[in-house]
Amino acid sequence: MGWMTLLPPLSGIWFAFAELLEQTAFWEAFAMTARTFGIGLGLSILVGIPVGVLMGISTRADKILSIWVNLFISAPITAVIPALMPIFGIADATVIATVILFSIWVVIIDTQAGITHVKDSLVEMGRNFGCSRWKIIIWIVIPAALPEIITGVRLSVVRAVKGVIVGQIVIALIGFGGLFNTYLSYFLMERFWALIIVVFVMSFTIIGLVELLERRIAFYARTR
Amino acid sequence: MDDIILKTEDVGVIYDRSIVALENVSLNVPTGKLTAILGPSGCGKTTLLKVIAGLIEPSSGTVKIRDKETIGPGPDRALVFQDFALLPWATVLQNVAFGLRAQGVSKREREKTSLTYIKEVGLSGFEDKYPHQLSGGMRQRTGLARALTVNSEILLMDEPFSAVDEQMRRKLQEDLLELLKIENKTVIFVTHSIEEAVYLADQVVILSGRPGSIAEIVYPEIDRLGEIDLIRRQPRYVELVDEIWSSLKSYVE
Numbered sequence: 001m002g003w004m005t006l007l008p009p010l011s012g013i014w015f016a017f018a019e020l021l022e023q024t025a026f027w028e029a030f031a032m033t034a035r036t037f038g039i040g041l042g043l044s045i046l047v048g049i050p051v052g053v054l055m056g057i058s059t060r061a062d063k064i065l066s067i068w069v070n071l072f073i074s075a076p077i078t079a080v081i082p083a084l085m086p087i088f089g090i091a092d093a094t095v096i097a098t099v100i101l102f103s104i105w106v107v108i109i110d111t112q113a114g115i116t117h118v119k120d121s122l123v124e125m126g127r128n129f130g131c132s133r134w135k136i137i138i139w140i141v142i143p144a145a146l147p148e149i150i151t152g153v154r155l156s157v158v159r160a161v162k163g164v165i166v167g168q169i170v171i172a173l174i175g176f177g178g179l180f181n182t183y184l185s186y187f188l189m190e191r192f193w194a195l196i197i198v199v200f201v202m203s204f205t206i207i208g209l210v211e212l213l214e215r216r217i218a219f220y221a222r223t224r
Numbered sequence: 225m226d227d228i229i230l231k232t233e234d235v236g237v238i239y240d241r242s243i244v245a246l247e248n249v250s251l252n253v254p255t256g257k258l259t260a261i262l263g264p265s266g267c268g269k270t271t272l273l274k275v276i277a278g279l280i281e282p283s284s285g286t287v288k289i290r291d292k293e294t295i296g297p298g299p300d301r302a303l304v305f306q307d308f309a310l311l312p313w314a315t316v317l318q319n320v321a322f323g324l325r326a327q328g329v330s331k332r333e334r335e336k337t338s339l340t341y342i343k344e345v346g347l348s349g350f351e352d353k354y355p356h357q358l359s360g361g362m363r364q365r366t367g368l369a370r371a372l373t374v375n376s377e378i379l380l381m382d383e384p385f386s387a388v389d390e391q392m393r394r395k396l397q398e399d400l401l402e403l404l405k406i407e408n409k410t411v412i413f414v415t416h417s418i419e420e421a422v423y424l425a426d427q428v429v430i431l432s433g434r435p436g437s438i439a440e441i442v443y444p445e446i447d448r449l450g451e452i453d454l455i456r457r458q459p460r461y462v463e464l465v466d467e468i469w470s471s472l473k474s475y476v477e
């Protein structure tokens with residue numbers, strides 16, 4: 001077995017890529033990846049932003065939650081995945097849980113940072129004109145923190161991409177993880193690399209889209 | 225004696241249980257006049273303004289409007305901020321209309337009112353610009369227009385012109401005096417500039433620092449009915465600036 005087996009020429013990878021696109025197994029894995037990624041990231045954002053807002057406006061919530069958030073953001077989540085399997089089963093739910101554990105913390109932390117850095121004068125302005133606490137949060141505080149929130153979302157997308165792939169690889173039986181595992185065990189290196197390229201292109205595309213969104217909002221971050 | 229619209233009675237503010245920011249501040253604000261609160265940095269003048277605005281609850285004493293005690297902010301007092309406090313994602317028109325929006329005024333109605341005041345502060349043509357596209361002076365005009373739309377009797381200004389350059393500041397001061405000839409407002413104005421206080425105010429309240437308390441009240445009695453650019457040449461103006469400086473000197477380290 002030589003280098004050619006492990007690092008096949010690009011032309012070979014290209015053919016393997018074409019083959020890959022014809023396989024139902026690939027499309028099933030793709031659909032599963034897209035689904036778990038979407039649900040996991042969606043939940044991270046939907047839960048992460050309100051939690052971050054809460055921690056930003058309430059010192060009590062911050063005191064209770066910040067230890068956990070800071071613990072999990074730096075913890076090696078990969079090590080936890082085997083523990084998730086018996087809880088959620090070898091199916092979508094484990095991968096979704098992995099995606100959430102990878103991606104939610106950065107949303108929370110960035111949202112909180114955005115909220116706490118909103119200028120006092122903007123809040124005082126809202127109070128001065130008779131806004132309720134709720135209106136101040138919706139009309140002033142959240143929009144003012146939007147650049148940081150979007151940064152958090154972008155970083156969480158990056159982490160969710162890692163989470164969805166790492167989760168599948170650790171489980172090694174489902175989705176792209178299952179395919180990686182099969183290709184490696186049978187030395188189908190062209191397909192293995194073709195799949196790696198697919199994963200890379202997917203991540204870049206998704207992250208590129210979020211950056212585009214971020215740029216549309218960043219214009220007002222300068223004047224705060 | 226003038227009609228008193230607002231008064232503070234023995235107002236004291238204590239931060240963190242031990243830092244006394246204000247002590248025994250009793251102040252009468254005459255209706256339709258411009259009162260300047262003057263003092264060195266850290267003397268508590270902004271704190272006093274925020275107490276009057278209802279944004280800071282005093283540790284002792286009360287704020288009364290027309291002899292009725294007030295707690296919290298109210299539609300009778302509109303604030304103009306030192307850092308403008310504009311929403312960066314909103315246009316001039318949306319920013320100016322914010323106060324009315326908070327009051328639940330319909331979109332058509334509030335835009336109509338806002339456009340009137342945008343014109344009055346000299347911002348016509350900039351309605352659809354965003355704050356970052358405006359100069360400091362124009363941003364403060366936006367903040368002023370926003371405070372005017374809600375039509376409150378009392379206008380509170382927290383060092384409104386300190387974040388703009390000297391030329392722009394003079395222009396804004398002149399424009400404010402012109403504006404007050406049309407709008408019948410009571411203005412309470414915080415500043416660290418003696419010239420600004422004497423130039424604009426009917427009553428100059430000098431605060432001494434740490435703890436902030438009223439050291440002296442001066443009534444400039446400057447004739448502002450004529451040409452406003454001549455105010456700075458009046459002997460009375462020059463005298464007063466000197467006089468206030470010599471009494472303030474002792475409070476500045």
